[in-house]
Amino acid sequence: MIERIRDNRIKEFPERIQDLIDDIMLVHYSDQEFLDSDEWDQLWKELIDVDQRSDKIPNQNILTPIDSSNEAQFGFELGRILGLLTSADSPVEPLIWGILQGILASGAKDVEGQIDVMEYMILQFENRIEERRQEAENIVKNKSLINESSEDVEERMKYVSPI
DSSP, rough: HHHHHHTTTTGGHHHHHHHHHHHHHHHHHHHHHHHHHHHHHHHHHHHHHOOOOGGGGGGTTOOOOOOOOOOOOHHHHHHHHHHHHHHOOOOOHHHHHHHHHHOOOOOOGGHHHHHHHHHHOOOHHHHHHHHHHHHHHHHHHTTTTTOHHHHHHHHTTTTTTTO
16 A cells, blocks of 8 residues: 555656646636636635645644634645645745745736735734734643643744744
């Protein structure tokens, strides 16, 4: 079974991700209209309605998002799998920056509009960082972290403490 997973699933990760990117670009930028705006909206709603897997992994006690919207959960799961795929020495800042630019991408003539949205989002992120810190501190205070040593808690707090 392990060999089958390794040969049939893991080795195909890069190709499967590339196929997904290619398919979405083809459907979106094609001269043919594959989906009207209502169908795109419905597709998006179906895509973001994912099972939250991270909170179902035993003994991991993943600090999941406060925001329970499908968008936040989907973003968390996407970020989580990307985090699992990256190596320990891979910088994540360029990845996150690239994702943000990709989401906001529009024509070069609208770069000022993109920058305005980025600045607004950075302010929103600063507020959410404080919420995240508070959430983590409350969990630690309430001793809700099961099966974790104090070292695990300290390691986790590094990610919610100011840089």
